[in-house]
Amino acid sequence: MCGITGIFAPGHDAARLAFFGLYALQHRGQESAGIAVSDGGTIRSHREMGLLSAIFDEEILSGLSGHIATGHTRYSTSGSSVVVNAQPLLETTEIGDFAFAHNGNLTNTDELRDTLSPTTILQATSDSEVLAKLIVESDGPMMERIASIMNRARGAYSVVLCTRDQLFAFRDPWGVRPLCLGTYGEGGFVVASESCALATLGATYVRDIAPGEILQIDKHGLKSIVVPTDEATGLCMFEYIYFARPDSTLNGRAIYMARHEMGKELAKEYPVEADVVMAVPDSAIPGGLGYAQQSGLPFVEGLIKNRYIGRTFISPDPTMRARGVQLKFNPVVENLKDHRVVVVDDSIVRGTTTPRIVQLLRDAGAKEVHVRITSPPIKHPCFLGVDMATYDELIAANYTVDEIRQKIGADTLGYLSLDALIRATGRKREEMCLGCLTGAYPNVPAAHQSRELAV
Numbered sequence: 001m002c003g004i005t006g007i008f009a010p011g012h013d014a015a016r017l018a019f020f021g022l023y024a025l026q027h028r029g030q031e032s033a034g035i036a037v038s039d040g041g042t043i044r045s046h047r048e049m050g051l052l053s054a055i056f057d058e059e060i061l062s063g064l065s066g067h068i069a070t071g072h073t074r075y076s077t078s079g080s081s082v083v084v085n086a087q088p089l090l091e092t093t094e095i096g097d098f099a100f101a102h103n104g105n106l107t108n109t110d111e112l113r114d115t116l117s118p119t120t121i122l123q124a125t126s127d128s129e130v131l132a133k134l135i136v137e138s139d140g141p142m143m144e145r146i147a148s149i150m151n152r153a154r155g156a157y158s159v160v161l162c163t164r165d166q167l168f169a170f171r172d173p174w175g176v177r178p179l180c181l182g183t184y185g186e187g188g189f190v191v192a193s194e195s196c197a198l199a200t201l202g203a204t205y206v207r208d209i210a211p212g213e214i215l216q217i218d219k220h221g222l223k224s225i226v227v228p229t230d231e232a233t234g235l236c237m238f239e240y241i242y243f244a245r246p247d248s249t250l251n252g253r254a255i256y257m258a259r260h261e262m263g264k265e266l267a268k269e270y271p272v273e274a275d276v277v278m279a280v281p282d283s284a285i286p287g288g289l290g291y292a293q294q295s296g297l298p299f300v301e302g303l304i305k306n307r308y309i310g311r312t313f314i315s316p317d318p319t320m321r322a323r324g325v326q327l328k329f330n331p332v333v334e335n336l337k338d339h340r341v342v343v344v345d346d347s348i349v350r351g352t353t354t355p356r357i358v359q360l361l362r363d364a365g366a367k368e369v370h371v372r373i374t375s376p377p378i379k380h381p382c383f384l385g386v387d388m389a390t391y392d393e394l395i396a397a398n399y400t401v402d403e404i405r406q407k408i409g410a411d412t413l414g415y416l417s418l419d420a421l422i423r424a425t426g427r428k429r430e431e432m433c434l435g436c437l438t439g440a441y442p443n444v445p446a447a448h449q450s451r452e453l454a455v
Protein backbone atom coordinates (compact mmCIF):
# COMPACT_ATOMS: atom_id res chain seq x y z
CA MET A 1 0.00 0.00 0.00
CA CYS A 2 0.94 3.59 -0.41
CA GLY A 3 -0.86 6.83 -1.01
CA ILE A 4 -0.01 8.91 -4.07
CA THR A 5 -1.15 12.24 -5.39
CA GLY A 6 -0.42 14.43 -8.38
CA ILE A 7 -1.21 18.12 -8.76
CA PHE A 8 -1.32 20.33 -11.85
CA ALA A 9 -2.59 23.69 -10.69
CA PRO A 10 -1.39 26.82 -12.54
CA GLY A 11 -1.21 29.78 -10.18
CA HIS A 12 -1.45 27.58 -7.06
CA ASP A 13 0.98 26.27 -4.52
CA ALA A 14 1.19 22.63 -5.61
CA ALA A 15 3.37 21.49 -2.69
CA ARG A 16 0.78 22.61 -0.18
CA LEU A 17 -2.00 20.93 -2.13
CA ALA A 18 0.04 17.73 -2.33
CA PHE A 19 0.70 17.96 1.40
CA PHE A 20 -2.99 18.13 2.27
CA GLY A 21 -3.79 15.46 -0.32
CA LEU A 22 -1.26 13.14 1.28
CA TYR A 23 -2.66 14.00 4.70
CA ALA A 24 -5.98 12.52 3.54
CA LEU A 25 -4.10 9.43 2.33
CA GLN A 26 -1.91 8.91 5.36
CA HIS A 27 -3.91 5.78 6.29
CA ARG A 28 -2.33 4.14 3.24
CA GLY A 29 1.20 4.44 4.60
CA GLN A 30 3.00 5.94 7.51
CA GLU A 31 6.63 5.00 7.14
CA SER A 32 7.89 7.78 4.93
CA ALA A 33 6.56 10.57 2.78
CA GLY A 34 7.78 12.96 0.14
CA ILE A 35 6.75 15.68 -2.27
CA ALA A 36 8.44 16.75 -5.51
CA VAL A 37 7.47 20.04 -7.15
CA SER A 38 8.20 21.68 -10.47
CA ASP A 39 7.94 25.38 -11.15
CA GLY A 40 8.15 24.77 -14.88
CA GLY A 41 11.95 24.87 -14.86
CA THR A 42 13.34 22.91 -11.93
CA ILE A 43 12.09 19.95 -9.88
CA ARG A 44 12.72 20.22 -6.14
CA SER A 45 11.85 17.57 -3.64
CA HIS A 46 11.83 16.62 -0.01
CA ARG A 47 11.35 13.14 1.43
CA GLU A 48 11.97 11.64 4.84
CA MET A 49 11.04 8.79 7.11
CA GLY A 50 8.01 9.32 9.35
CA LEU A 51 4.61 10.92 9.31
CA LEU A 52 3.80 13.88 7.09
CA SER A 53 3.17 16.13 10.04
CA ALA A 54 6.68 15.44 11.33
CA ILE A 55 8.35 15.80 7.93
CA PHE A 56 6.89 18.97 6.47
CA ASP A 57 6.82 22.36 8.12
CA GLU A 58 6.25 25.84 6.79
CA GLU A 59 9.89 26.34 5.90
CA ILE A 60 10.17 23.12 3.90
CA LEU A 61 6.88 23.70 2.10
CA SER A 62 7.84 27.28 1.21
CA GLY A 63 11.05 25.97 -0.35
CA LEU A 64 9.00 23.76 -2.67
CA SER A 65 7.56 26.33 -5.02
CA GLY A 66 5.78 25.44 -8.21
CA HIS A 67 2.47 24.46 -9.74
CA ILE A 68 3.11 20.79 -10.57
CA ALA A 69 3.67 18.19 -7.86
CA THR A 70 3.76 14.51 -7.06
CA GLY A 71 3.48 13.22 -3.53
CA HIS A 72 3.86 9.85 -1.90
CA THR A 73 3.27 8.32 1.49
CA ARG A 74 4.82 4.91 1.91
CA TYR A 75 4.04 1.60 3.47
CA SER A 76 6.71 -0.88 2.50
CA THR A 77 5.84 -4.19 0.90
CA SER A 78 8.88 -4.54 -1.33
CA GLY A 79 12.19 -3.09 -0.26
CA SER A 80 13.08 -2.20 3.28
CA SER A 81 11.89 0.67 5.39
CA VAL A 82 14.77 3.10 4.84
CA VAL A 83 14.96 6.60 3.43
CA VAL A 84 16.47 5.66 0.03
CA ASN A 85 13.23 3.80 -0.60
CA ALA A 86 11.15 6.86 0.29
CA GLN A 87 9.43 8.43 -2.73
CA PRO A 88 8.99 10.33 -5.02
CA LEU A 89 12.08 8.97 -6.74
CA LEU A 90 13.97 11.47 -8.87
CA GLU A 91 15.27 10.31 -12.23
CA THR A 92 17.15 11.94 -15.09
CA THR A 93 16.68 11.15 -18.77
CA GLU A 94 17.77 12.73 -22.02
CA ILE A 95 14.28 14.26 -22.29
CA GLY A 96 14.55 15.83 -18.84
CA ASP A 97 14.15 14.99 -15.17
CA PHE A 98 11.09 13.42 -13.61
CA ALA A 99 9.75 12.58 -10.17
CA PHE A 100 7.99 9.26 -9.72
CA ALA A 101 5.55 7.98 -7.06
CA HIS A 102 4.30 4.37 -7.13
CA ASN A 103 1.59 2.47 -5.27
CA GLY A 104 1.55 -1.30 -5.70
CA ASN A 105 3.88 -4.21 -6.11
CA LEU A 106 5.40 -5.67 -9.26
CA THR A 107 5.44 -9.43 -9.65
CA ASN A 108 8.16 -9.66 -12.29
CA THR A 109 10.73 -7.28 -10.78
CA ASP A 110 13.66 -9.69 -11.18
CA GLU A 111 12.88 -10.30 -14.81
CA LEU A 112 12.56 -6.55 -15.44
CA ARG A 113 15.74 -5.78 -13.52
CA ASP A 114 17.61 -8.16 -15.81
CA THR A 115 16.54 -6.16 -18.84
CA LEU A 116 18.08 -2.94 -17.49
CA SER A 117 21.40 -1.78 -18.87
CA PRO A 118 24.39 -3.17 -16.93
CA THR A 119 25.55 0.39 -16.31
CA THR A 120 22.33 1.32 -14.48
CA ILE A 121 22.95 1.72 -10.78
CA LEU A 122 20.02 1.00 -8.49
CA GLN A 123 20.15 2.99 -5.28
CA ALA A 124 16.98 1.76 -3.66
CA THR A 125 15.89 -1.84 -3.05
CA SER A 126 12.31 -1.40 -4.18
CA ASP A 127 10.46 -2.56 -7.27
CA SER A 128 9.45 1.10 -7.78
CA GLU A 129 12.97 2.06 -8.74
CA VAL A 130 13.12 -0.71 -11.34
CA LEU A 131 9.89 0.63 -12.85
CA ALA A 132 11.27 4.17 -12.90
CA LYS A 133 14.53 3.01 -14.51
CA LEU A 134 12.59 1.22 -17.25
CA ILE A 135 11.12 4.61 -18.14
CA VAL A 136 14.58 6.17 -18.09
CA GLU A 137 15.87 3.51 -20.47
CA SER A 138 12.91 3.64 -22.87
CA ASP A 139 12.81 5.87 -25.95
CA GLY A 140 10.65 8.69 -27.19
CA PRO A 141 8.41 11.16 -25.40
CA MET A 142 7.19 10.36 -21.89
CA MET A 143 3.79 9.06 -23.00
CA GLU A 144 5.45 6.49 -25.28
CA ARG A 145 7.90 5.46 -22.60
CA ILE A 146 5.10 4.81 -20.16
CA ALA A 147 3.10 2.90 -22.76
CA SER A 148 6.11 0.69 -23.44
CA ILE A 149 6.48 -0.34 -19.80
CA MET A 150 2.76 -1.02 -19.46
CA ASN A 151 3.22 -4.00 -21.72
CA ARG A 152 6.15 -5.36 -19.77
CA ALA A 153 5.55 -4.71 -16.09
CA ARG A 154 3.24 -7.17 -14.35
CA GLY A 155 1.59 -6.73 -11.01
CA ALA A 156 0.15 -3.63 -9.41
CA TYR A 157 1.25 -0.14 -10.29
CA SER A 158 -0.66 3.04 -9.92
CA VAL A 159 1.83 5.82 -10.60
CA VAL A 160 1.97 9.60 -10.69
CA LEU A 161 4.93 11.18 -12.34
CA CYS A 162 5.86 14.80 -12.96
CA THR A 163 8.34 16.26 -15.38
CA ARG A 164 9.30 19.93 -15.46
CA ASP A 165 6.13 20.90 -17.27
CA GLN A 166 3.77 17.92 -17.32
CA LEU A 167 1.97 15.60 -14.97
CA PHE A 168 1.39 11.94 -15.87
CA ALA A 169 -0.71 9.34 -14.11
CA PHE A 170 -1.21 5.72 -15.02
CA ARG A 171 -2.71 2.54 -13.72
CA ASP A 172 -1.64 -1.02 -14.55
CA PRO A 173 -3.82 -2.92 -17.07
CA TRP A 174 -5.48 -4.90 -14.25
CA GLY A 175 -6.34 -1.77 -12.24
CA VAL A 176 -5.32 -3.43 -8.99
CA ARG A 177 -4.75 -0.26 -6.95
CA PRO A 178 -7.14 2.66 -7.14
CA LEU A 179 -6.37 6.03 -8.74
CA CYS A 180 -8.81 8.80 -9.50
CA LEU A 181 -8.95 12.10 -11.29
CA GLY A 182 -10.42 15.44 -10.30
CA THR A 183 -10.44 19.00 -11.57
CA TYR A 184 -9.13 21.90 -9.58
CA GLY A 185 -9.91 25.57 -10.20
CA GLU A 186 -9.24 27.04 -13.64
CA GLY A 187 -7.44 24.46 -15.81
CA GLY A 188 -6.14 22.52 -12.83
CA PHE A 189 -6.20 18.78 -12.16
CA VAL A 190 -5.63 16.55 -9.16
CA VAL A 191 -4.90 12.84 -9.22
CA ALA A 192 -5.04 10.76 -6.04
CA SER A 193 -5.15 7.19 -4.79
CA GLU A 194 -8.56 7.83 -3.26
CA SER A 195 -11.34 10.32 -3.82
CA CYS A 196 -11.26 11.40 -0.15
CA ALA A 197 -8.09 13.34 -1.01
CA LEU A 198 -9.87 15.26 -3.77
CA ALA A 199 -12.64 16.28 -1.41
CA THR A 200 -10.09 17.46 1.15
CA LEU A 201 -8.47 19.75 -1.42
CA GLY A 202 -11.73 21.15 -2.76
CA ALA A 203 -11.13 19.40 -6.09
CA THR A 204 -14.08 17.96 -8.00
CA TYR A 205 -14.05 14.21 -8.53
CA VAL A 206 -14.35 13.40 -12.24
CA ARG A 207 -13.78 9.65 -12.50
CA ASP A 208 -11.54 6.73 -11.67
CA ILE A 209 -8.58 6.36 -13.98
CA ALA A 210 -9.21 3.24 -16.07
CA PRO A 211 -7.05 0.11 -15.93
CA GLY A 212 -4.27 0.53 -18.50
CA GLU A 213 -4.95 4.26 -18.90
CA ILE A 214 -2.22 6.88 -19.14
CA LEU A 215 -3.07 10.53 -18.51
CA GLN A 216 -0.91 13.41 -19.64
CA ILE A 217 -1.75 16.79 -18.17
CA ASP A 218 -0.14 20.08 -19.15
CA LYS A 219 -0.98 23.64 -20.15
CA HIS A 220 -2.83 22.31 -23.20
CA GLY A 221 -5.15 20.27 -21.01
CA LEU A 222 -5.65 16.57 -20.52
CA LYS A 223 -4.82 13.78 -22.94
CA SER A 224 -5.59 10.14 -22.29
CA ILE A 225 -4.71 6.86 -23.94
CA VAL A 226 -5.63 3.35 -22.86
CA VAL A 227 -3.06 0.68 -23.62
CA PRO A 228 -4.92 -2.25 -25.22
CA THR A 229 -4.82 -5.51 -23.32
CA ASP A 230 -6.59 -8.86 -23.24
CA GLU A 231 -6.19 -9.16 -19.50
CA ALA A 232 -9.19 -9.21 -17.19
CA THR A 233 -9.24 -6.42 -14.62
CA GLY A 234 -8.52 -7.15 -10.98
CA LEU A 235 -9.32 -4.36 -8.55
CA CYS A 236 -8.17 -5.34 -5.06
CA MET A 237 -11.05 -6.57 -2.89
CA PHE A 238 -9.11 -5.64 0.22
CA GLU A 239 -9.53 -1.97 -0.69
CA TYR A 240 -13.25 -2.47 -0.09
CA ILE A 241 -12.77 -4.64 2.99
CA TYR A 242 -10.23 -2.59 4.86
CA PHE A 243 -7.81 -0.35 3.12
CA ALA A 244 -9.63 2.54 1.49
CA ARG A 245 -11.16 5.24 3.63
CA PRO A 246 -14.92 4.88 4.08
CA ASP A 247 -15.48 8.37 2.66
CA SER A 248 -13.83 7.40 -0.62
CA THR A 249 -15.69 6.22 -3.71
CA LEU A 250 -14.33 3.37 -5.76
CA ASN A 251 -15.82 2.70 -9.18
CA GLY A 252 -18.89 4.68 -8.34
CA ARG A 253 -19.59 2.87 -5.07
CA ALA A 254 -19.03 4.64 -1.74
CA ILE A 255 -16.77 2.46 0.40
CA TYR A 256 -18.93 3.33 3.40
CA MET A 257 -22.03 1.90 1.73
CA ALA A 258 -20.20 -1.24 0.60
CA ARG A 259 -19.02 -1.88 4.18
CA HIS A 260 -22.44 -1.12 5.63
CA GLU A 261 -23.92 -3.66 3.23
CA MET A 262 -21.25 -6.22 4.21
CA GLY A 263 -22.41 -5.84 7.83
CA LYS A 264 -26.04 -6.32 6.83
CA GLU A 265 -25.20 -9.43 4.81
CA LEU A 266 -23.19 -10.76 7.74
CA ALA A 267 -26.16 -10.34 10.07
CA LYS A 268 -28.27 -12.36 7.63
CA GLU A 269 -25.67 -15.10 7.35
CA TYR A 270 -24.66 -15.25 11.02
CA PRO A 271 -27.45 -13.99 13.28
CA VAL A 272 -27.09 -14.55 17.02
CA GLU A 273 -29.06 -13.81 20.17
CA ALA A 274 -27.23 -10.92 21.78
CA ASP A 275 -27.76 -7.63 23.62
CA VAL A 276 -25.50 -5.22 21.75
CA VAL A 277 -23.48 -4.86 18.55
CA MET A 278 -20.17 -3.04 18.49
CA ALA A 279 -17.39 -2.62 15.94
CA VAL A 280 -13.64 -2.54 16.26
CA PRO A 281 -12.88 1.12 15.53
CA ASP A 282 -12.36 2.69 13.07
CA SER A 283 -12.34 0.50 10.00
CA ALA A 284 -15.19 -1.84 11.04
CA ILE A 285 -17.67 0.85 12.13
CA PRO A 286 -19.73 0.95 8.91
CA GLY A 287 -19.91 -2.88 8.98
CA GLY A 288 -20.93 -2.85 12.65
CA LEU A 289 -23.67 -0.32 11.94
CA GLY A 290 -24.92 -2.47 9.07
CA TYR A 291 -24.99 -5.55 11.29
CA ALA A 292 -26.90 -3.65 13.98
CA GLN A 293 -29.41 -2.26 11.50
CA GLN A 294 -30.13 -5.65 9.98
CA SER A 295 -30.31 -7.50 13.29
CA GLY A 296 -32.31 -4.81 15.10
CA LEU A 297 -29.83 -4.87 18.00
CA PRO A 298 -28.53 -1.60 19.47
CA PHE A 299 -25.12 -0.39 18.27
CA VAL A 300 -22.80 0.67 21.09
CA GLU A 301 -19.24 1.86 21.34
CA GLY A 302 -17.53 -0.92 23.20
CA LEU A 303 -13.97 0.20 22.62
CA ILE A 304 -12.54 3.67 22.35
CA LYS A 305 -9.52 3.98 20.15
CA ASN A 306 -6.63 6.21 20.96
CA ARG A 307 -6.35 8.02 17.63
CA TYR A 308 -2.84 9.21 18.30
CA ILE A 309 -1.45 5.71 18.06
CA GLY A 310 -1.01 4.77 14.41
CA ARG A 311 -2.36 1.69 12.72
CA THR A 312 -0.67 -1.18 14.55
CA PHE A 313 -0.40 -3.32 11.49
CA ILE A 314 1.36 -0.68 9.49
CA SER A 315 4.42 -0.92 11.70
CA PRO A 316 6.56 -3.60 10.03
CA ASP A 317 8.15 -4.58 13.34
CA PRO A 318 6.18 -7.53 14.85
CA THR A 319 6.91 -6.73 18.50
CA MET A 320 5.72 -3.16 18.11
CA ARG A 321 2.68 -4.40 16.25
CA ALA A 322 1.78 -6.77 19.07
CA ARG A 323 2.19 -4.13 21.75
CA GLY A 324 0.26 -1.61 19.71
CA VAL A 325 -2.99 -3.54 20.05
CA GLN A 326 -3.01 -3.13 23.84
CA LEU A 327 -2.04 0.51 23.67
CA LYS A 328 -4.72 1.32 21.17
CA PHE A 329 -8.09 0.41 22.70
CA ASN A 330 -9.87 1.07 25.98
CA PRO A 331 -13.20 -0.62 26.78
CA VAL A 332 -16.36 1.29 27.71
CA VAL A 333 -17.27 -1.02 30.60
CA GLU A 334 -20.84 0.29 30.92
CA ASN A 335 -21.63 -0.83 27.37
CA LEU A 336 -20.21 -4.30 27.84
CA LYS A 337 -20.65 -5.50 31.44
CA ASP A 338 -23.06 -8.44 31.69
CA HIS A 339 -23.94 -8.06 28.00
CA ARG A 340 -23.93 -10.60 25.21
CA VAL A 341 -21.77 -8.74 22.72
CA VAL A 342 -21.49 -9.05 18.94
CA VAL A 343 -18.17 -7.55 17.88
CA VAL A 344 -17.70 -6.82 14.19
CA ASP A 345 -14.26 -6.47 12.61
CA ASP A 346 -13.26 -6.31 8.96
CA SER A 347 -10.62 -9.02 8.86
CA ILE A 348 -8.48 -11.48 10.74
CA VAL A 349 -5.05 -11.69 9.17
CA ARG A 350 -2.36 -13.09 11.46
CA GLY A 351 -4.76 -13.41 14.36
CA THR A 352 -2.86 -11.02 16.62
CA THR A 353 -5.57 -8.41 17.13
CA THR A 354 -8.75 -10.43 17.59
CA PRO A 355 -7.82 -12.53 20.68
CA ARG A 356 -6.74 -9.36 22.45
CA ILE A 357 -9.97 -7.63 21.57
CA VAL A 358 -12.01 -10.61 22.83
CA GLN A 359 -10.00 -10.64 26.07
CA LEU A 360 -10.47 -6.88 26.54
CA LEU A 361 -14.23 -7.33 26.18
CA ARG A 362 -14.32 -10.24 28.60
CA ASP A 363 -12.17 -8.33 31.12
CA ALA A 364 -14.71 -5.52 30.86
CA GLY A 365 -17.44 -7.97 31.89
CA ALA A 366 -18.94 -9.14 28.57
CA LYS A 367 -20.97 -12.30 29.23
CA GLU A 368 -20.61 -13.66 25.70
CA VAL A 369 -18.47 -12.51 22.79
CA HIS A 370 -19.62 -13.26 19.24
CA VAL A 371 -17.06 -12.29 16.63
CA ARG A 372 -18.31 -11.38 13.15
CA ILE A 373 -15.90 -10.64 10.32
CA THR A 374 -16.97 -8.70 7.21
CA SER A 375 -14.66 -10.70 4.94
CA PRO A 376 -14.15 -14.38 4.20
CA PRO A 377 -11.09 -16.05 5.79
CA ILE A 378 -7.84 -14.63 4.43
CA LYS A 379 -6.00 -17.75 3.35
CA HIS A 380 -3.45 -16.47 0.89
CA PRO A 381 -0.77 -13.79 0.91
CA CYS A 382 -0.96 -10.67 -1.22
CA PHE A 383 1.68 -10.27 -3.92
CA LEU A 384 0.19 -7.03 -5.14
CA GLY A 385 0.93 -4.50 -2.48
CA VAL A 386 -0.88 -5.31 0.78
CA ASP A 387 1.26 -6.44 3.69
CA MET A 388 -0.75 -9.59 4.25
CA ALA A 389 1.85 -11.88 5.81
CA THR A 390 3.10 -15.25 4.56
CA TYR A 391 1.21 -18.54 4.46
CA ASP A 392 2.83 -19.58 7.72
CA GLU A 393 1.63 -16.41 9.44
CA LEU A 394 -1.92 -16.33 8.08
CA ILE A 395 -4.17 -17.89 10.69
CA ALA A 396 -6.84 -18.97 8.19
CA ALA A 397 -4.25 -20.69 6.00
CA ASN A 398 -3.41 -22.98 8.88
CA TYR A 399 -6.56 -23.50 10.97
CA THR A 400 -10.24 -24.24 10.44
CA VAL A 401 -12.87 -21.68 11.40
CA ASP A 402 -13.66 -23.55 14.59
CA GLU A 403 -9.98 -23.78 15.52
CA ILE A 404 -9.70 -20.03 14.94
CA ARG A 405 -12.75 -19.47 17.14
CA GLN A 406 -11.03 -21.37 19.93
CA LYS A 407 -7.74 -19.53 19.44
CA ILE A 408 -9.37 -16.12 19.60
CA GLY A 409 -11.47 -17.15 22.59
CA ALA A 410 -14.87 -16.27 21.07
CA ASP A 411 -18.19 -17.95 21.84
CA THR A 412 -19.03 -17.95 18.14
CA LEU A 413 -17.27 -16.78 14.98
CA GLY A 414 -18.81 -15.97 11.61
CA TYR A 415 -17.05 -14.89 8.43
CA LEU A 416 -18.92 -13.20 5.57
CA SER A 417 -19.28 -15.44 2.49
CA LEU A 418 -17.47 -14.52 -0.70
CA ASP A 419 -20.73 -14.18 -2.64
CA ALA A 420 -22.18 -11.77 -0.11
CA LEU A 421 -18.97 -9.75 -0.07
CA ILE A 422 -18.98 -9.41 -3.84
CA ARG A 423 -22.65 -8.41 -3.80
CA ALA A 424 -21.89 -5.69 -1.27
CA THR A 425 -19.28 -4.10 -3.54
CA GLY A 426 -21.72 -3.97 -6.45
CA ARG A 427 -19.03 -5.38 -8.74
CA LYS A 428 -18.69 -8.55 -10.74
CA ARG A 429 -16.52 -11.36 -9.43
CA GLU A 430 -14.41 -11.44 -12.59
CA GLU A 431 -13.54 -7.73 -12.27
CA MET A 432 -11.88 -8.14 -8.88
CA CYS A 433 -8.63 -9.48 -7.50
CA LEU A 434 -9.73 -11.98 -4.86
CA GLY A 435 -6.25 -13.47 -4.47
CA CYS A 436 -6.06 -13.28 -0.67
CA LEU A 437 -9.42 -15.03 -0.37
CA THR A 438 -9.31 -17.59 -3.18
CA GLY A 439 -5.64 -17.91 -4.17
CA ALA A 440 -6.46 -16.89 -7.77
CA TYR A 441 -4.62 -13.71 -8.68
CA PRO A 442 -5.14 -11.91 -11.98
CA ASN A 443 -1.50 -11.37 -12.85
CA VAL A 444 0.83 -13.21 -10.53
CA PRO A 445 3.11 -15.87 -12.05
CA ALA A 446 2.18 -19.40 -10.95
CA ALA A 447 5.57 -19.92 -9.31
CA HIS A 448 4.66 -17.22 -6.79
CA GLN A 449 1.36 -18.78 -5.91
CA SER A 450 1.71 -22.51 -5.41
CA ARG A 451 1.25 -23.73 -1.87
CA GLU A 452 -0.68 -26.66 -0.48
CA LEU A 453 -2.98 -25.37 2.22
CA ALA A 454 -2.96 -27.11 5.57
CA VAL A 455 -6.74 -27.08 5.73
Ligand code: AMP
Nearest residue numbers: 283313314347348349350351352353387
Ligand atom coordinates in the same frame (compact mmCIF):
# COMPACT_ATOMS: atom_id res chain seq x y z
P1 AMP B 1 -4.28 -9.41 12.62
O1 AMP B 1 -4.03 -8.93 14.00
O2 AMP B 1 -2.97 -9.75 11.92
O3 AMP B 1 -5.23 -10.54 12.53
O4 AMP B 1 -4.86 -8.19 11.79
C1 AMP B 1 -6.23 -7.93 11.74
C2 AMP B 1 -6.51 -6.51 12.13
O5 AMP B 1 -5.67 -5.61 11.43
C3 AMP B 1 -7.93 -6.14 11.79
O6 AMP B 1 -8.45 -5.46 12.91
C4 AMP B 1 -7.85 -5.24 10.57
O7 AMP B 1 -8.70 -4.14 10.71
C5 AMP B 1 -6.41 -4.81 10.52
N1 AMP B 1 -5.78 -5.07 9.23
C6 AMP B 1 -6.04 -6.05 8.37
N2 AMP B 1 -5.21 -6.01 7.32
C7 AMP B 1 -4.40 -4.98 7.50
C8 AMP B 1 -3.33 -4.41 6.74
N3 AMP B 1 -2.92 -4.93 5.59
N4 AMP B 1 -2.71 -3.34 7.25
C9 AMP B 1 -3.09 -2.82 8.41
N5 AMP B 1 -4.09 -3.31 9.16
C10 AMP B 1 -4.75 -4.38 8.73
